[in-house]
Amino acid sequence: xxxxxxxxxxxxxxxxxxxxxxxxxxxxxxxxxxxxxxxxxxxxxxxxxxxxxxxxxxxxxxxxxxxxxxxxxxxxxxxxxxxxxxxxxxxxxxxxxxxxxxxxxxxxxxxxxxxxxxxxxxxxxxxxxxxxxxxxxxxxxxxxxxxxxxxxxxxxxxxxxxxxxxxxxxxxxxxxxxxxxxxxxxxxxxxxxxxxxxxxxxxxxxxxxxxxxxxxxxxxxxxxxxxxxxxxxxxxxxxxxxxxxxxxxxxxxxxxxxxxxxxxxxxxxxxxxxxxxxxxxxxxxxxxxxxxxxxxxxxxxxxxxxxxxxxxxxxxxxxxxxxxxxxxxxxxxxx
Amino acid sequence: xxxxxxxxxxxxxxxxxxxxxxxxxxxxxxxxxxxxxxxxxxxxxxxxxxxxxxxxxxxxxxxxxxxxxxxxxxxxxxxxxxxxxxxxxxxxxxxxxxxxxxxxxxxxxxxxxxxxxxxxxxxxxxxxxxxxxxxxxxxxxxxxxxxxxxxxxxxxxxxxxxxxxxxxxxxxxxxxxxxxxxxxxxxxxxxxxxxxxxxxxxxxxxxxxxxxxxxxxxxxxxxxxxxxxxxxxxxxxxxxxxxxxxxxxxxxxxxxxxxxxxxxxxxxxxxxxxxxxxxxxxxxxxxxxxxxxxxxxxxxxxxxxxxxxxxxxxxxxxxxxxxxxxxxxxxxxxx
Numbered sequence: 084x085x086x087x088x089x090x091x092x093x094x095x096x097x098x099x100x101x102x103x104x105x106x107x108x109x110x111x112x113x114x115x116x117x118x119x120x121x122x123x124x125x126x127x128x129x130x131x132x133x134x135x136x137x138x139x140x141x142x143x144x145x146x147x148x149x150x151x152x153x154x155x156x157x158x159x160x161x162x163x164x165x166x167x168x169x170x171x172x173x174x175x176x177x178x179x180x181x182x183x184x185x186x187x188x189x190x191x192x193x194x195x196x197x198x199x200x201x202x203x204x205x206x207x208x209x210x211x212x213x214x215x216x217x218x219x220x221x222x223x224x225x226x227x228x229x230x231x232x233x234x235x236x237x238x239x240x241x242x243x244x245x246x247x248x249x250x251x252x253x254x255x256x257x258x259x260x261x262x263x264x265x266x267x268x269x270x271x272x273x274x275x276x277x278x279x280x281x282x283x284x285x286x287x288x289x290x291x292x293x294x295x296x297x298x299x300x301x302x303x304x305x306x307x308x309x310x311x312x313x314x315x316x317x318x319x320x321x322x323x324x325x326x327x328x329x330x331x332x333x334x335x336x337x338x339x340x341x342x343x344x345x346x347x348x349x350x351x352x353x354x355x356x357x358x359x360x361x362x363x364x365x366x367x368x369x370x371x372x373x374x375x376x377x378x379x380x381x382x383x384x385x386x387x388x389x390x391x392x393x394x395x396x397x398x399x400x401x402x403x404x405x406x407x408x409x410x411x412x413x414x415x416x417x418x
Numbered sequence: 419x420x421x422x423x424x425x426x427x428x429x430x431x432x433x434x435x436x437x438x439x440x441x442x443x444x445x446x447x448x449x450x451x452x453x454x455x456x457x458x459x460x461x462x463x464x465x466x467x468x469x470x471x472x473x474x475x476x477x478x479x480x481x482x483x484x485x486x487x488x489x490x491x492x493x494x495x496x497x498x499x500x501x502x503x504x505x506x507x508x509x510x511x512x513x514x515x516x517x518x519x520x521x522x523x524x525x526x527x528x529x530x531x532x533x534x535x536x537x538x539x540x541x542x543x544x545x546x547x548x549x550x551x552x553x554x555x556x557x558x559x560x561x562x563x564x565x566x567x568x569x570x571x572x573x574x575x576x577x578x579x580x581x582x583x584x585x586x587x588x589x590x591x592x593x594x595x596x597x598x599x600x601x602x603x604x605x606x607x608x609x610x611x612x613x614x615x616x617x618x619x620x621x622x623x624x625x626x627x628x629x630x631x632x633x634x635x636x637x638x639x640x641x642x643x644x645x646x647x648x649x650x651x652x653x654x655x656x657x658x659x660x661x662x663x664x665x666x667x668x669x670x671x672x673x674x675x676x677x678x679x680x681x682x683x684x685x686x687x688x689x690x691x692x693x694x695x696x697x698x699x700x701x702x703x704x705x706x707x708x709x710x711x712x713x714x715x716x717x718x719x720x721x722x723x724x725x726x727x728x729x730x731x732x733x734x735x736x737x738x739x740x741x742x743x744x745x746x747x748x749x750x751x752x753x
Binding site for chain 1: 642643645742
């Protein structure tokens, strides 16, 4: 990695008492949490998250998806599945702050050519392309499109826990030649232990060596390791860190922002406003939304499966669910 | 560590796909959880935990404390603060199983000379002495007493996150000369990050080198790192692992047994009965007991404080608590 001066600096982080100024924290609460409520959040919640990210010194805020209105109806989903410019501006105005705003665009689910405006007509700063390994050719077209429109572009390569290592190596080689600023290690199924996060972070750092690109980490909490795995990735050089308020996100949720900010010891970040926002706006969502650690998510994570079986299990009212042992028997049969 | 053949074998655990047969899992649900309900558990719960530990292949079960009846009244506390032989036998009979049974004896809180019977008159197999650094002289007397009575003896050196390193080194040197089988790395305040757990595990391994003693780990979950830190300690050679069902334990709780057994990949352990016990006996306790991650425990952990401020905060009914920001202001002033 010696060819990359930006990555060289990661070696400066010796212990937990120091901090690495290159690190950027990316809040994904509304984007990832939207998967649990069909992207319907009250404006008051979205505005509180925005205001809090500004107050807490968070670097990026991801507000939702740029999903296709031909594939998904605005009747069935809230505004944060589409992130129309007018919806964004209703919350953030012209965003006269240092906080950068991003959206996620999924390969094969986005009419990106039409729906993503030129950057100088949008309040958005960054487009994150999400792709499975077999969609990389489409993802590259999306990356180039957003880059040419003037955005910072990053990429989430999803579900790598099910990808053969040689395919992953090839995919990373291809992505390293695109204009993305960051390639994220993504633990879609919450299946990774520290050893795997270490080995993937090293692999991604190697793929980015000499390109000036950063490595990011996006963890899920199925095995209560989202925060711990984020730390592992930081120690090995990841500088772009995804987190959410109270870990709000799909299934078992994500790395909790409050824990991450506590760890970073960077005076740019402030924990106090985050605590306030969680108490007033995020925890009350538990009345209507379910997220966070559960034995069912633990089992899909342990088995390296998509969490959909657990989500279906938890969707049933508590008194109508089968026993957790029956769930265990069912998911272990599907391995 | 080459002088210690037992520890040499720890190097065999290369990846998460293999397992280390020397590892022993120690369930502490009733003992540590008892701190949250004055040691009052229904016999049905204690029996379910015992039966489940047998069925799941757990190695040790810690049923409670040997606390002084002169200092603590049996009117104020349930039986698991005292672990009288008749209470133990009401649950486990003569324990005709491979599961070993233990109790904890706190320095300065135990009438150990009278209350701990000779091992051949008791159903107990192991006594764990808990001591703060300044109590080590008493602890050594307790260790010798239990050892001479015929027990396996282990020691928890508590609150080491607040102990000067030179004092800790000296304390470990002294404990390494006692007949304990295991010295535990104990994260009493849930304050440790992986780097600190790594460095302490190494230190304890060095102190035990050549003595045949094992290193154990007892973690708390204030920063959602109890399980992750247990893994870190395993990787560096800890062979004695504390865990509890659903993480039930003081404050933010402990390393969840269900996660640990999922990780160990040792065919001796079985996850299915653990899931069943959690659903039927442990999760229903949440109606009357509070444990697990909370922002207040996160803050005391982050600040390396005893969790008592958070416990007092959570003891108030929800509508009478101050805001979490006021709690933050109060605990950060006390640093």
